[in-house]
Amino acid sequence: MFGTLYEFPDDVQSPMTRTWPKPIIQSLPDQVAQTILKRIATGELRPGHRLPSQRGLAASMGVGLAVIREAVQRLQALNIVEASHGSGTVIRPFHWIPLIYDPTLFALAVQRIGVHDLWETRRLLEGQVIRLAVERATRANLDAMRMVIARALPLPADYEASQKLNRDFHLALARASQNGVLEDLIAPLLELHTEGVDHRFTQQHCRRTWEAHQAIYDAVAARDLAAADKAIVEHFEVGPIALAEVEARSRHIAAVARRKKPPADAEATVRSTRAKLRT
Numbered sequence: 429m430f431g432t433l434y435e436f437p438d439d440v441q442s443p444m445t446r447t448w449p450k451p452i453i454q455s456l457p458d459q460v461a462q463t464i465l466k467r468i469a470t471g472e473l474r475p476g477h478r479l480p481s482q483r484g485l486a487a488s489m490g491v492g493l494a495v496i497r498e499a500v501q502r503l504q505a506l507n508i509v510e511a512s513h514g515s516g517t518v519i520r521p522f523h524w525i526p527l528i529y530d531p532t533l534f535a536l537a538v539q540r541i542g543v544h545d546l547w548e549t550r551r552l553l554e555g556q557v558i559r560l561a562v563e564r565a566t567r568a569n570l571d572a573m574r575m576v577i578a579r580a581l582p583l584p585a586d587y588e589a590s591q592k593l594n595r596d597f598h599l600a601l602a603r604a605s606q607n608g609v610l611e612d613l614i615a616p617l618l619e620l621h622t623e624g625v626d627h628r629f630t631q632q633h634c635r636r637t638w639e640a641h642q643a644i645y646d647a648v649a650a651r652d653l654a655a656a657d658k659a660i661v662e663h664f665e666v667g668p669i670a671l672a673e674v675e676a677r678s679r680h681i682a683a684v685a686r687r688k689k690p691p692a693d694a695e696a697t698v699r700s701t702r703a704k705l706r707t
Contacts, residue, residue, distance in 0.1 A: 454532055456491060456495050457495050457496075457498035457499040457502060458499075458502070458532050460485075460489060460491060460495060460496060460499035461499040461500075461502045461503050462532060462533065462536065463489070464479070464499070464503065464509075465503070465508065465533060465536055466536060468508070468519060469536050469539055469540045473519055474519065475519050475520060475521040475522075476518065476519065477518070477519050478516050478517065478518050478519075479500075479509070479516065479517040479518075479519070481516065482496045482497060482500065482517070500517055506522070506526070506527065506530075506533075507520060507522050508520060508522050524537045524540045524541050525537070525541065528541070528546075528616040528617075529616055534616065534619060538620060543620065546617055546620055547620065549617065550614065550617040550618075550620070551664045553610060553613055553614055553617070554598070554601070554602075554614065554660055554664075555657070555660055555661075556605075556610070557601060557602050557604075557605045557607075557610055557614065558601065558605075558644065558647070558648065558656045558657075558659070558660045559653060559656060559657070560604075560605035560606065560607060560610070561601055561604035561605050561648045561656075562647065562648055562651050562652065562653050562656045563651075564604065564605060564606040565604035565648050565649075566604070569600065569603060569604035570604070570645070570648065570649050572600040572603070572604075573597060573600045573601060573604065573644075573645045573648070574645065575600075576593055576596045576597040576600055576641075577597070577638065577641060577642060577645060579593055579596075580593050580638045580641070583631060583634050583635060583638065584634060586629060587629035590629070590634050590637065590638075594618070594637065594641075595618040595619070597641050598614065598618050599611070599614075599615065599618065601644065601648070602614045602615070604648060633666070636666050637666050640659065640662055640663040640666055641663070643655075643658075643659040643662065643663070644656070644659045644660060644663060646659075647659045
């Protein structure tokens with residue numbers, strides 16, 4: 429369906445036999461830190477704003493003082509707040525990009541940065557990744573890419589299954605570049621998922637996606653740079669229409685949120701979280 433399929437050598441480990449990471453469980457301090465960060469993401473709290481005292485936060489959120497201290501320390505480690513005796517805890521100007529590498533904060537970072545910019549960044553990075561893969565891919569790299577394509581037969585039945593295989597394929601492509609920095613940069617971008625895309629999933633769209641992956645593999649295997657450039661461009665033409673619609677919806681939601689007047693003080697922004705943090 430996607431071109432010639434191959435037998436895999438015995439020494440290639442199947443992804444299905446590898447150890448899978450455990451699901452992320454958020455601790456109470458993580459939840460508190462995320463609650464504060466959500467207020468920053470929506471613009472209700474801004475750089476320069478001072479948080480209530482830690483005792484005030486503990487009382488407002490219905491948690492212990494130790495939980496608040498640990499949450500503040502976590503935000504300090506991320507350079508999001510600065511805490512000092514006598515001055516309290518102040519929100520610092522900070523960059524959202526590093527937060528996409530934190531699984532517990534990824535969704536917030538995506539919301540703040542915007543799908544369009546992240547998608548465009550991934551497209552530019554993978555344009556260079558495939559060029560390096562054409563030059564550097566080893567037999568093991570090619571086998572890994574082939575294996576993912578073989579797992580996509582028959583076609584995945586739903587969006588989630590297709591996305592998991594998509595991530596595996598693009599990670600295999602990134603590894604074929606033999607550049608660990610590029611691999612690390614691309615990995616979190618492959619986790620990008622926006623509400624509203626999955627309902628567009630069809631077998632026809634899925635077929636186009638995996639035909640594009642096959643074209644990428646064929647170009648890398650043939651060491652054909654021109655074909656690789658064409659394949660990666662065509663690959664990114666499969667998804668951007670849906671993502672553009674979701675991005676337009678996100679911009680509308682953000683515009684509505686900006687028109688809302690922020691609360692008079694920072695303490696008021698955390699009071700509504702007490703019930704959630706107790707569960």
